[in-house]
Amino acid sequence: MNALEKELRRVAKGATRSAAVSVSNDEAAAGAKRRFSATRLAAHRAKLGLSAAIYGQLVGVSGQTIYHWEQGKARPRAAQLENLASVRDLGAREIAERLATQ
Structure with missing residues (x-):
């Protein structure tokens, strides 16, 4: 049971990371984020x-x-x-x- 829970956490972490990567790729496709000073x-x-x-x-x-x-x-x-x-x-x-x- 512990092994399955550990595997589930590992997979969930990987899904979160890949979601973050796809968000940053979407931002790059939409254009560079501009800063103002x-x-x-x-x-x-x-x-x-x-x-x-x-x-x-x-x-x-x-x-x-x-x-x-x-x-x-x-x-x-x-x-x-x-x-x-x-x-x-x-x-x-x-x-x-x-x-x-x-």
Whole structure:
């Protein structure tokens, strides 16, 4: 009886581990999990020399929203995190081109 209980615990542990692996694989398939840092956002905007309003245009939000994110009063939603990541990957010329077309 003890041997069967031990085997059952071992199998149950393996099932839990494989379930955890499948969850992490699902997350990877859905896209990378994005992290947000208010100080990094402020530093990136300052590095580019852009106002919050202009940076907000690039991301698709208002300048006030950018201020709130930088001050930690609010956090961006998942879709907004994706937009932030795409802006972060742009160079100065690409940003100027985007602003010219808007």
